[in-house]
Every structure is written in C-alpha cells, then in structure tokens.
Amino acid sequence: MVIGAGGMGRAIASLCARETDAAGRPVWNVLGFVDEDPRLHGAAVDGLPVLGGLPVVARHPGARLVVSICHVDFHGARRRIVETLGLPAHRYATIVHPTAVIDPSCTVGPGAVVMPQVCALPGGTVGAHAVVRPQTVMAADVTVRDYATVAAQVFLGRGVVVEEEAYVGAGTKVRERAVVGPRAVVGMGSLVLGPVPGHEVWAGSPLRRLGPAV
Structure with missing residues (x-):
C-alpha cells in the first residue's frame, strides 16, 4: 500500500x-x-x-x-503519518530501484525509497523513510538521515550529512563533509560549500539565506 x-x-x-x-x-x-x-x-x-x-x-x-509524500511544501508529513500510524518498522517496505547502484556496505532503512540511477558509494546510509530521487550521487560515507529528501540529480560529496527532515533541491551540489541541518531546505541548483543551519531555507550560488523553513 x-x-x-x-x-x-x-x-x-x-x-x-x-x-x-x-x-x-x-x-x-x-x-x-x-x-x-x-x-x-x-x-x-x-x-x-x-x-x-x-x-x-x-x-x-x-x-x-x-x-x-515528500514535496517540499509538505515538510514533515512523512514523520507525522508514521507517528500517527504507530506501526513497527517491519511493516514498512524498503524500495530500491534495480537500476540504482548501491554499494553492499551501504544501509537503507525501512520505508526508504531509492529511485532510478542513484549511485551510493561505500559507507553510505539512507535512513528510515528517507527518499533519494533519480540520478543522485552519494559519494563515500554520506548519511541521509530519517525522513530526509534528496531530490533528483544532486551530488553529495564524501562525508556529507543530510539531517532528519531536511530537503535538498534538484541539481544541488554539496561539498564534502558539509552538514545540512534538520528540517533545512536547500533550493534547487544550489552550491553548498559549508554547513546549512537547521530550520532555515537557503538557495543559490553563492548560497544565501532566504528565511525560516515552515
């Protein structure tokens, strides 16, 4: 379902x-x-x-x-639904498209969705109910935490962390070891060279703050 x-x-x-x-x-x-x-x-x-x-x-x-549900306008909806249902983790399917190239050392959590042509190098983590959309590249040791969304054609450099409920817009490039904070939103096509504070919206190249995340 x-x-x-x-x-x-x-x-x-x-x-x-x-x-x-x-x-x-x-x-x-x-x-x-x-x-x-x-x-x-x-x-x-x-x-x-x-x-x-x-x-x-x-x-x-x-x-x-x-x-x-993973649209940026419905920030936090996945967590609210999962908490409302109150079901054990084994009730959730883990969906990985067969064209995704996921290193065997990576972990993908319950309820997570990894879409076509995603590439995840060794040491990666996709958390529970996280979504990684088509043609995204996760370099080694990248962590996408629970309920986060990474849109299409994103590049996440080595050691990047996308915190819970964060949203990284399509075509964004994130420098190695940068952290996108919890419930942060990074607009499409952005260049992220350092940390993005949680609960804020940032976009552009150079990256700039647009306001609080709702």
Whole structure:
C-alpha cells in the first residue's frame, strides 16, 4: 500500500509494480493507495484503487507500506503519518530501484525509497523513510538521515550529512563533509560549500539565506 496518491506515490507504485526478483517474479503486489483526500476515495489512480484514508491501513494488517509524500511544501508529513500510524518498522517496505547502484556496505532503512540511477558509494546510509530521487550521487560515507529528501540529480560529496527532515533541491551540489541541518531546505541548483543551519531555507550560488523553513 502506497500512502499518498500524488506524483511521488504514483512513481513508487509504478516502480513496485515493475520490480521482479532474479527469477523474473514480481516482488510486490500493490494493493492500492491510501490518501486523506476524501474526493479520491473509491476512485482509481493509474489503474490502482484509492482505498481510503489512514484508518484503512488497520484493515490490512499483513500489508507493507510506503509513505510517499515528500514535496517540499509538505515538510514533515512523512514523520507525522508514521507517528500517527504507530506501526513497527517491519511493516514498512524498503524500495530500491534495480537500476540504482548501491554499494553492499551501504544501509537503507525501512520505508526508504531509492529511485532510478542513484549511485551510493561505500559507507553510505539512507535512513528510515528517507527518499533519494533519480540520478543522485552519494559519494563515500554520506548519511541521509530519517525522513530526509534528496531530490533528483544532486551530488553529495564524501562525508556529507543530510539531517532528519531536511530537503535538498534538484541539481544541488554539496561539498564534502558539509552538514545540512534538520528540517533545512536547500533550493534547487544550489552550491553548498559549508554547513546549512537547521530550520532555515537557503538557495543559490553563492548560497544565501532566504528565511525560516515552515
């Protein structure tokens, strides 16, 4: 079950529907979407049913879940949903696209999503419910903590840390060992050469503060 029937949820559902094991058998049977918008309940999105809001999860105790909401405008939504559900970690699926190149020494947490053509070098960590979007490069020893989002085509230099609930916009380059603070937002196309304070929005090249993160 994919929580959130928006663009990211649709992408995750499509990825799951096409993932197969070494014998060519489907890995996942996608039951449908869970979404809090009552206008979607009973409808179909990309051929999959919208089963209802969060209470419907209790009707499927054996189902694995992925929380898809990761848009910068909904900062913190994944954590709120996970805490509201209060389920153990094993109920969440870990989704890694088969074209992603993930070194065996890396760890990817429950509920995390690693999308097509991501490259993660040795020692990397993708935390629980974190999202790494297509064509991002994680150099050695990079840590993307729980609930963080790294958008598409980002470069994270060696030893970079993206703290919990932070958002790194598409096309950003982050210098080695820089830390993006908790709930910080880095705008797309930015050049990060040093630490980014938590709970603030920074963007540009050179990087500059735009205000507090909401």
